[in-house]
Amino acid sequence: MAVQEFVAPKSLPEAQGIFANDGSASWLAGGTDLLVGMRLGMRDPSRIIDLKQIPELMALEVSDDSILIGAAASAYDILHNSEIGSLCPGLADALDLIGSTQIQGRCSAGGNLCNASPAADSIPALIANGAVCRILGSSGERLLPVEDFLVGPGKNALKADELLVQLVLPKPMLGTSDAYLRLTPRTEMDIAVAGTGVSITLDTAGVCTAARVAIGAVAPTALLVEAAGQALVGSKLEDEAIDSAVTAVRAAASPISDKRGSAQYRTHVVGVLVKRAIQRAQARINAGAKA
Amino acid sequence: MSTPLNKLPIQAVINGEPKMFLAAPGQVLADVLRDELELIGTKIGCNTGDCGACSVLVNDRLVCSCLVLAAEVEGQSVQTIEGIADGAVLHPVQQKLLEHGGLQCGVCTPGVVVAAKALLDSNPNPTEEEARYWLAGNLCRCTGYDKIIHAVLDAAEAIREGAAS
Ligand SMILES: Cc1cc2nc3c(=O)[nH]c(=O)nc-3n(C[C@@H](O)[C@@H](O)[C@H](O)COP(=O)(O)OP(=O)(O)OC[C@H]3O[C@@H](n4cnc5c(N)ncnc54)[C@H](O)[C@@H]3O)c2cc1C
Numbered sequence: 001m002a003v004q005e006f007v008a009p010k011s012l013p014e015a016q017g018i019f020a021n022d023g024s025a026s027w028l029a030g031g032t033d034l035l036v037g038m039r040l041g042m043r044d045p046s047r048i049i050d051l052k053q054i055p056e057l058m059a060l061e062v063s064d065d066s067i068l069i070g071a072a073a074s075a076y077d078i079l080h081n082s083e084i085g086s087l088c089p090g091l092a093d094a095l096d097l098i099g100s101t102q103i104q105g106r107c108s109a110g111g112n113l114c115n116a117s118p119a120a121d122s123i124p125a126l127i128a129n130g131a132v133c134r135i136l137g138s139s140g141e142r143l144l145p146v147e148d149f150l151v152g153p154g155k156n157a158l159k160a161d162e163l164l165v166q167l168v169l170p171k172p173m174l175g176t177s178d179a180y181l182r183l184t185p186r187t188e189m190d191i192a193v194a195g196t197g198v199s200i201t202l203d204t205a206g207v208c209t210a211a212r213v214a215i216g217a218v219a220p221t222a223l224l225v226e227a228a229g230q231a232l233v234g235s236k237l238e239d240e241a242i243d244s245a246v247t248a249v250r251a252a253a254s255p256i257s258d259k260r261g262s263a264q265y266r267t268h269v270v271g272v273l274v275k276r277a278i279q280r281a282q283a284r285i286n287a288g289a290k291a
Numbered sequence: 292m293s294t295p296l297n298k299l300p301i302q303a304v305i306n307g308e309p310k311m312f313l314a315a316p317g318q319v320l321a322d323v324l325r326d327e328l329e330l331i332g333t334k335i336g337c338n339t340g341d342c343g344a345c346s347v348l349v350n351d352r353l354v355c356s357c358l359v360l361a362a363e364v365e366g367q368s369v370q371t372i373e374g375i376a377d378g379a380v381l382h383p384v385q386q387k388l389l390e391h392g393g394l395q396c397g398v399c400t401p402g403v404v405v406a407a408k409a410l411l412d413s414n415p416n417p418t419e420e421e422a423r424y425w426l427a428g429n430l431c432r433c434t435g436y437d438k439i440i441h442a443v444l445d446a447a448e449a450i451r452e453g454a455a456s
């Protein structure tokens with residue numbers, strides 16, 4: 001680890017100025033990927049730029065129409081924000097599955113996304129919730145949906161001079177809820193064999209008016225499966241509709257076989273998880289309607 | 292691994308006392324605690340966030356000190372295992388670990404104590420399940436966990452009774 005410099009800028013312009021003139025710098029949020037990568041010899045930045053002193057990167061705000069999550073805010077901070085947890089219980093479940101209490105004290109949703117692991121737990125939940133990345137670069141700001149931010153295993157769409165500032169989620173409207181489920185061989189401290197994030201909106205008659213289904217760990221990146229969402233819209237989430245969503249998800253999956261599971265097994269499992277996640281989101285909406 | 296000469300002066304409150312120390316820009320807190328501050332109670336098992344032996348509290352937040360850069364704690368407060376007992380009086384978690392035989396080789400114990408203290412500070416009455424999940428990032432190769440969990444739940448009860456009396 002031959003890091004020559006550590007800097008903790010206090011504002012966005014300050015951070016950008018530092019990054020723009022140094023190609024071998026790395027952004028640091030919670031460090032649970034970066035510092036592990038350095039330890040394993042996979043990363044060798046000469047400069048580390050800590051993002052946690054920048055207010056925009058640590059912000060957590062719920063407004064009338066959106067939820068804003070600073071890219072460097074830790075899972076712990078997000079989980080202890082009662083509003084975000086109750087508006088997006090599935091996203092909270094996903095963050096609560098990452099690593100241990102110690103890891104959650106540090107790891108950020110932004111870092112989980114930027115690291116772009118195919119199995120990252122928060123990503124399918126972010127996609128299901130329609131999260132959009134606020135990206136800042138030397139030529140200004142741009143917005144990119146999370147599903148388009150992922151380019152390949154470990155690869156995101158950021159250019160060399162860009163920084164992920166925030167994740168912006170539309171505030172779930174009445175009758176909307178989400179769920180995230182993953183399968184791991186162990187209960188804790190393990191990586192998903194398959195995962196899925198689902199967000200569903202039901203009208204007062206129980207008819208699905210909007211649905212987003214995302215899958216993780218079964219393709220080079222987490223994926224939004226639009227056909228699965230479409231299969232649910234217009235239905236009352238009867239078995240038939242759910243079965244076609246499951247079929248769509250299995251068709252979209254292109255997993256690898258490894259020690260955690262064969263491609264065939266993963267394809268099967270992701271379908272099972274999608275079905276359960278849809279039902280869990282539905283149960284959450286119904287519980288909310290009664291409350 | 293070359294050691295850069297450009298060490299940073301860091302000021303932080305360590306176990307309640309303001310301290311100043313030098314850290315290389317890429318040096319992790321666990322190494323600084325052990326090598327610069329001689330606080331060798333904090334153990335290093337894996338260096339990759341998996342074992343929890345290096346658990347400390349930074350601004351009361353439980354973290355792995357092997358995954359925090361020393362430079363990040365500038366101006367912050369750090370509590371290590373050395374700051375848990377009240378002088379010669381053990382913290383209830385420490386006392387109960389002794390009583391229950393919740394340690395053998397002891398390598399995981401400092402991390403377990405710090406993590407369990409953080410649990411009981413935020414949740415004075417955890418269920419067994421809550422305690423097991425909270426401590427899932429503290430690996431122990433010796434005890435089989437049962438004795439640790441029982442000690443923690445017993446400590447919780449002792450603290451609650453102490454607070455009530
Ligand atoms: C023991 C252990 C267990 C884990 N278990 C799980 C698990 O179960 N599920 C799971 O999904 N993950 C798991 N992880 C990985 C998870 O902790 C990380 O993916 C974490 O979410 C990354 O966030 P961070 O804030 O720590 O990022 P960092 O490590 O600080 O950064 C991650 C990467 O993104 C870059 N980066 C960070 N922020 C920005 C930004 N704002 N703009 C541009 N680039 C940025 C960094 O340069 C780095 O390359 C585990 C990690 C450990 C060590």
Ligand code: FES
Pocket residue numbers: 334335336337338339340341342343344345346355356357358
């Ligand atoms: S040494 Fe830090 S978690 Fe193992």
Ligand code: FES
Pocket residue numbers: 393394395396397398399400430431432433434
């Ligand atoms: S007592 Fe030996 S590792 Fe826990």
